[in-house]
Amino acid sequence: MDEVKSIKEWKPHIKPVLSCKASEFRLMGYENATQEDIWNCLTEKVWKGNPEKHLYEVVEDIFHLGTDIYLSYLTVNAYKQDDLEASIAALLH
Structure with missing residues (x-):
């Protein structure tokens, strides 16, 4: 198969x-590694x-x-999650 597609299509x-x-x-x-984590890591x-x-x-990637x-x-x-939680806490207090 010599087809080229966008990552999301694959x-x-x-x-x-x-x-x-x-x-x-x-x-x-x-221990908490998931398919979605792997996908998101590769995408980012x-x-x-x-x-x-x-x-x-x-597949090679x-x-x-x-x-x-x-x-x-x-x-x-x-770090992003910590920042989000801190922002929410600041808004609520």
């Missing part, structure tokens, strides 16, 4: 690959949006995703 076809990567990360100690850190790629490129990039993604999201 998502339904790569769920088994995302599941495999999430399982790998859980085995490495990231690796693909930076919705580029067009071949299916084999998307998933399998090459390292724990360093995933940990960076988790850390940034934790």
Whole structure:
């Protein structure tokens, strides 16, 4: 298959690959890793949006995703969540 599609168009076809990567990360100690976390990490850190790629490129990117990039993604999201919670608390008090 030599078809090029946007990343979002490939998502339904790569769920088994995302599941495999999430399982790998859980085995490495990231117990809360999910397919959606892996997808969001790739979208924000690796693909930076919705580029067009071949299916084999998307699968390769998933399998090459390292724990360093995933940990960076988790850390940034934790800070964002803390900021959101602080903002909500400030509004309520």
